[in-house]
Amino acid sequence: MAGPLRIVHYLNQFFGQLGGEEAAGAAPQARDGAIGPGLAIVKLLEQRRCESGELAAEVVGTVICGDNYFIETPTAGDEVFALIAPYRPRLLIAGPAFNAGRYGIACAAVCKMIGDKLGIPAVTGMHEENPGVDMYRRDVVIVRSGASARAMLPTMERMLTVALKLVRGEALAPARLEGTFAQGRVRNELAAETGARRAVAMLLAKLRGETPTTELELPRFEKVRPAPAIVDLTTATIALVTDGGLVPLGNPDGIESISATKFGVYDIGGAERLEASRYESVHRGYDVRYVNADPQRLLPVDVLRELERDKRIGRLHPRFYSTTGVATTLRNSRALGAAMAERLRSEGVQAVILTST
């Protein structure tokens, strides 16, 4: 490839030297060359070229956008793209964002967009608590950083190492070695010993009080802040939600029997109970005969009607929500849960009893 590697750097208002929180509403703008943390990129690239003959590279432009502007403006991504593309970059570096939440989300979103639209490597860095990690780790290469900007130089160093590997078309090492967040990809690798030997070695290490390194990181679940308690049930609208796969006979919405990507919302009007002749469970992760024989065993409409009559609760919401919770990815579950919650809230529901199989 002729000429030096063209790099564009994305920064927020603070690192882009527009100002602090008061400048967080700043619209996207471009500057030729490197600014702020971009100077670290320049310095590190220079070092590498002297030491190991790394390919010539140049920060051709910096695109800056206020964090609030990026999060609140639906067209912000397009505007940022319109400023980045004319530089004809072959690599995008965003941040690092450390533990700044809005900045982290913006950096990762810009990386994803540039990767998708321009097909070039795009790398960012942030702290593990940054919400951008959970939102984008699967789609974007994110390097682990400390919580504060004090770690700028070593973080940028690792970001460049990863980025230049991607530019050269080299495969990245596993996340724990590369210092990135795992993207959830499994790749075949040749090991010197069998799985049984490695497992026993790990167990023995554990018994010795050591901390063996896992070969497969388990998904991390985000902390859910509990909703406040219901003060007065007698005025509350309560909805029934289930992951047990109950749908009207014939499954009109085609809810998947496994690995669900959608949920259904079904009107029960004022029915006293759910009749077995009208409903079925399409869940393929448990024996559904008992629920099909009496849907109340999954969705207790009969008891909630009693409580409604006795004025113990305000009312039973006239629609139930249903999906199948079996081999559903964490990501799908999150998306389904968020969509359900939003719709339930818009329908005026105050509380949910979610029955799970």
Place this chain on the structure above:
Amino acid sequence: MTPVAKTVGSPRIVPAAGIVHPLGNAQATPEAEQKLRRDIIRRALQALQADVTESTVFPAQS
């Protein structure tokens, strides 16, 4: 599936009657089954009225 609910951090968890019929019991009489269902829902309503700060289980004898 209470352990799963705890693992994922569900704030208010009410142990129920089993995977194949969380709110029923195919072996019981219809009356006993109805009573079981009422009891689980009663605990669910208690859970909804309880202030919790972390994943909390509301067991049968609460």
